[in-house]
Amino acid sequence: MIKWARRWGLAAIATLCLTVPAAAFDIDDWSSVVSEAKGETVYFNAWGGAANINAYIAWAGEQMKARYGVDVVHVKLDDTAKAVASVLAEKSAGKDAGGSVDLIWINGENFAAMKRQGLLLGPGWATRLPNWAYVDHETKPTILTDFTVPTEGLESPWGGAKLVFFHDSARTPAAELPTSAKDLLDWARTHPGRFSYPQPPDFIGSSFLKQVLVELVADKGKLQKPVDDATFMEDTAPLFAYLDQLTPYLWRKGKAYPQNYPDMKQKLADGELDIIFAFNPAEASAAIENGELPASVRSFVFPGGTLGNTHFVAIPYNANAKAGALLLADFLLSPEAQLRKQDAQYWGDPTVLAMAKLPEAERSAFAALDLGVATLPPEELGPALSEPHPDWMTRIETEWIRRYGAGN
Numbered sequence: 001m002i003k004w005a006r007r008w009g010l011a012a013i014a015t016l017c018l019t020v021p022a023a024a025f026d027i028d029d030w031s032s033v034v035s036e037a038k039g040e041t042v043y044f045n046a047w048g049g050a051a052n053i054n055a056y057i058a059w060a061g062e063q064m065k066a067r068y069g070v071d072v073v074h075v076k077l078d079d080t081a082k083a084v085a086s087v088l089a090e091k092s093a094g095k096d097a098g099g100s101v102d103l104i105w106i107n108g109e110n111f112a113a114m115k116r117q118g119l120l121l122g123p124g125w126a127t128r129l130p131n132w133a134y135v136d137h138e139t140k141p142t143i144l145t146d147f148t149v150p151t152e153g154l155e156s157p158w159g160g161a162k163l164v165f166f167h168d169s170a171r172t173p174a175a176e177l178p179t180s181a182k183d184l185l186d187w188a189r190t191h192p193g194r195f196s197y198p199q200p201p202d203f204i205g206s207s208f209l210k211q212v213l214v215e216l217v218a219d220k221g222k223l224q225k226p227v228d229d230a231t232f233m234e235d236t237a238p239l240f241a242y243l244d245q246l247t248p249y250l251w252r253k254g255k256a257y258p259q260n261y262p263d264m265k266q267k268l269a270d271g272e273l274d275i276i277f278a279f280n281p282a283e284a285s286a287a288i289e290n291g292e293l294p295a296s297v298r299s300f301v302f303p304g305g306t307l308g309n310t311h312f313v314a315i316p317y318n319a320n321a322k323a324g325a326l327l328l329a330d331f332l333l334s335p336e337a338q339l340r341k342q343d344a345q346y347w348g349d350p351t352v353l354a355m356a357k358l359p360e361a362e363r364s365a366f367a368a369l370d371l372g373v374a375t376l377p378p379e380e381l382g383p384a385l386s387e388p389h390p391d392w393m394t395r396i397e398t399e400w401i402r403r404y405g406a407g408n
Contacts, residue, residue, distance in 0.1 A: 025323050027128050033323050038069040040324035044313075045083040046105035048076020049262055052286055056340070056347045064331060070324045075101075078260075079201075080110045087119045087316045099318035103325040107311045108147045108203075109390035111155060114314065121315040124153035125326065131333035132156075136354030142310040143352060147387040148224050155312035156329045159341060160350035161279040162381055163211055163306035166374070170296040172274045180302050181215045185242060187275075188249040194274040196250045198264065199257035199405065200397040207279060209396050211307050213239045214385050223388035227395050236396060240403065247404060254404065269293050279307075281381060282348025285372020289345050298374050301382045308384025310352060335362040344372035 025032035042064070048054055054074065061072030077083055083104050090099050106114070114120050126132065135157060137143045143157045144150065167177060178184040188195050198205035216238035217223060228235070247254035251273060258264045264276040265287060280286075287293040313332060315325045331337055335358055338351040348371070355363050371377075 027125060027326065030130055033326055034068060036323035037321070037327045040321040041071040041073060042102045042321045042324040042328050043073050043075050043100060044103045044105075044328065045075040045077055045080075045101050046103075047078070047080065048074065049078060049260055052290060052347050059340070059346075060328070060332060060337060063337075064324075064328055068324075068327055070321075070327060072328060080104065080106055081113075084110050084114055084119070087114070087318070088117060090318060091117070091119060096318050098320045099316050100320075101316050102319040102321045103313050103315055103328055105158070105311065106155060106314050107309060108387070109393050111146050111151075111312065111314065112149045112390040114316075115149065115154060119316055120154045121317050121319060121322065122152065122154040125315070126151070126153040126156040126329070128153070129156060129326070129330040129333060131330050131335075134335060134353045134357045135333065136352060136357070138354070140310065140352065142308065142384075142387075146312065147309065147393075148389045151312070155314040156333060157310050157352040158313050158332055159311050160308070160352055161311060162281055162301075162308040162350075162384055163207060163277060163279055164281045164283070164299050164301055164376065164381070165275055165277045166268065166284045166293075166297055166299055167275050168268060168271075168294060168296050169298045170294070171271070174298070174300070177275075177300050178302075180304055181212045181242065184275075185246050185249075188246055191274060192249045193251050193253070196252075196254075196258055196264070196267075196273060197277075198260050200400045202260050204261045204264075204277070204279065205257070206393055206397055206400075207307060208277065209239065209243075209400060210388055210393060211385070212242055213392070213396065214307065214388065215302075215304070216242060223392060224386065226389050226391040232395060236399065239396065240399070243400075243404070265292060268297070279309075280349055282342070282344045282350070282372055282375045284374035285344040286346075286348040288374055289372060295373065299376050301376065301380075303382055305383035305385040307387060309387050335359075335365075339365055339369070342366070342371075343369055344375065348372065348375070 025036040027033060046057060057074045064070040064072050083101050087099060087101055135143060178187040197208040200206045200209060217235060222235055258267060261278055267273040268276045269292060284293060284297050284299050288295055288297060313329050315322060319325050338353050341347045341349045342351045355366060
């Protein structure tokens, strides 16, 4: 994981915004952005671990080519930190133009790291996109604050996320499902080997650690600030005491872990696991639609709440195709692209748009969406627990690896 440098001042990067000498466009004159973007190739660095998401990005690329003459190359990542490292290496080498990354799918600690190290174009471009007018930033605070870090227009929202658990109702009756992290521990004792999580630093695995931490930490207010080194071990003691108890009852007794979410999903389909989880409320429905999970799979959440956040796209400060990246970011915010993304047959990722801001035709299209047989309606998703400051994720990952990772 990349270590953060000292906080840099926003004033230092203001001149890196959208008026750099090489740029022949002005974001406030959108026609000039469209004109400049034509013929560009946008290297979109995004996680490539799911076929449906890859297909959605490919569709977006087809639309960009047909409508604007912009080529989109999906650089498939297994860890977003690798793209962050590439931009950091280019900055260290003084490569302030012609960078290899044009757009990056990002949030959490990777956004915080890029912001602190001056690796992002901005500030303010995201809120000046034409389709920003439809964004629900008034009622969704995670659009303006990414894991407690103010976004300041440095990244454009792309989708919502909430931690949701899945089970096969043919094997695991709803009446037996756990209702909290503590209850999950009791369930695992009763059903040894039937639950696990991806090994951190996998994002989904680390999210499980954060869910448990948020539920068990004595002072939740501490999680909204950077880690206090003096009290870190005391603050995380409930989490690691919990994991000490849980590990012997995990799949393969914690001697091995699922590789990632798709691996967990396959193990649920194969009957190796009975409960899995993802950061997309429609993920189970999408997997049923794609034939990856049986039709008997259903979703559930903890009544006390599960983690919720927003994911974004950002443009590195030295992107080679800035105009094309802006155009793609704006297209991904369009009602058309957001509607397709929320459709479970394509992805099922929740929209960041406010229905009240949309024209009637688009509102009706969203209302008519079939979110899928396994998707909980919004009123049943329960409270969204705030993500801890990104500092916590990197620290608990490091401590987890020290305690449980060796030899796995």
